[in-house]
Amino acid sequence: MSEKRKHVIPGDVVTTGPYRADQNTVLDGRLIISTTVGVSEIADGAVRVIPLTGMYMPRIDDMVVGKVTTHTSLAWELDINSCYVGFLPATDVFGRDFSARSDELNTRLKRGDLVAARIANSDRSRDPLLTIVDRDLGKIDSGELIEISSSKIPRLIGKRGTMIQMIESQTDSMITVGQNGWVVASSEDSNGLIKAKKAIRMVERMAHMHNLTDKVRKMLEAEK
Amino acid sequence: MGGRDTDMVLLDENGIRCDGRKVDEPRRITIKAGVLKNANGSAYIEFGDNKILAGVYGPRDVHPKHMSNADTGILRCRYHMVPFSVSERKNPAPSRREIEISKVIREALEPAVMLERFPRTAVDVYMEILQADGGTRCAALDAAAVALADAGIPMRDMVSACAAGKVADTVILDVNNEEDQAGQADMPIAYMPNLNQITLLQLDGIMSLEEYNKCIEIGIKGCKIVYELQKKALAEKYFPEEQS
Numbered sequence: 001m002s003e004k005r006k007h008v009i010p011g012d013v014v015t016t017g018p019y020r021a022d023q024n025t026v027l028d029g030r031l032i033i034s035t036t037v038g039v040s041e042i043a044d045g046a047v048r049v050i051p052l053t054g055m056y057m058p059r060i061d062d063m064v065v066g067k068v069t070t071h072t073s074l075a076w077e078l079d080i081n082s083c084y085v086g087f088l089p090a091t092d093v094f095g096r097d098f099s100a101r102s103d104e105l106n107t108r109l110k111r112g113d114l115v116a117a118r119i120a121n122s123d124r125s126r127d128p129l130l131t132i133v134d135r136d137l138g139k140i141d142s143g144e145l146i147e148i149s150s151s152k153i154p155r156l157i158g159k160r161g162t163m164i165q166m167i168e169s170q171t172d173s174m175i176t177v178g179q180n181g182w183v184v185a186s187s188e189d190s191n192g193l194i195k196a197k198k199a200i201r202m203v204e205r206m207a208h209m210h211n212l213t214d215k216v217r218k219m220l221e222a223e224k
Numbered sequence: 225m226g227g228r229d230t231d232m233v234l235l236d237e238n239g240i241r242c243d244g245r246k247v248d249e250p251r252r253i254t255i256k257a258g259v260l261k262n263a264n265g266s267a268y269i270e271f272g273d274n275k276i277l278a279g280v281y282g283p284r285d286v287h288p289k290h291m292s293n294a295d296t297g298i299l300r301c302r303y304h305m306v307p308f309s310v311s312e313r314k315n316p317a318p319s320r321r322e323i324e325i326s327k328v329i330r331e332a333l334e335p336a337v338m339l340e341r342f343p344r345t346a347v348d349v350y351m352e353i354l355q356a357d358g359g360t361r362c363a364a365l366d367a368a369a370v371a372l373a374d375a376g377i378p379m380r381d382m383v384s385a386c387a388a389g390k391v392a393d394t395v396i397l398d399v400n401n402e403e404d405q406a407g408q409a410d411m412p413i414a415y416m417p418n419l420n421q422i423t424l425l426q427l428d429g430i431m432s433l434e435e436y437n438k439c440i441e442i443g444i445k446g447c448k449i450v451y452e453l454q455k456k457a458l459a460e461k462y463f464p465e466e467q468s
Contacts, residue, residue, distance in 0.1 A: 010381060011382045011416070011419070012418070033418065055375075057342075
């Protein structure tokens, strides 16, 4: 393993150099300490640890897949696979002329519906606020929900989306990837769906390996 | 420090203890991380004849709601001995001793766990003592720290624990059940190895200042041995290719 990338556990000193302590690290005097099990990375003067385990923590602008659990008269509550529930305000779906009196939230999104949303706001004091006002966001009409570890999502997407694009084109399927570890795959062809699911599970299982895109491509080609 | 008289020779003239160990030798320890499927993190430890399973859930919603804290997350620990963990059946209801040990374990873990990152949530740690043979609180703490790391809860450092004590006027490392019952003192220590800080220090018995200092010194040495094994347990699960 190179000097730059190291396997670390909580408490391990990643480096002592003049770097900025980024994701999953803390600065203690001159030491930069890892706070989680993962792989450390030094880039652009910053040190970060890519976690290998852990729960999804909402961050602003993350795209997530949520499942509607309940609603009030003004907003839906979505399970976003985190310790916090996501709030989707009704005005997002009904538009600005939403009226709590005349509009029934049940008509648009029901309990159990899957929604692709973006995290509009999230801070320490409140539960994360979601929005669906953007391209490619909104209710997901069909597909199968696949749950994987949120720490493996970057591998599933790949460098500039190479991995996910390859899986989509090889299996003729549509895959919506949420940063929270929830992935929805749909396909006209049931065989394609099975293959896409298999590929996603393979990425999850072998996330630490090099050259994963090629390995997954080979697996999919062999299946044909 | 049960204060019980015994005919057993706790330390012979060659400096060998009742179970054949040297004075500064810990028992055989094995740790395995990630042994449970349904918990977010888990660990199993065998510390001599102690067998302990630890499971971690969280961060998750706090129930009952009034326990939640808007500024920080909370840590809840449960140390529990199963009925067959000791030779005479133990009532499974939480005893006074278990409640106290749960509290000291929580306080020993709190300095390491970065709960302030998860306001309004709880991290739950459950430790089940399947078989007890003295020094269970230290062993449970060791398993809990590995389970927390396995669950991906941010931590400033690992927490490693090991007991030291005194038998036959000699300071020893890792007190077993016989030495605990018939010995002169028992001192569990929990320690954060990279930050060089002690998070748990209890003492049952009487010691001179020199003995106390010696106890701390070898106790920390024991914690460092445990730390290496904790590291190994996590590496075996997460970096298997490095191990082979």
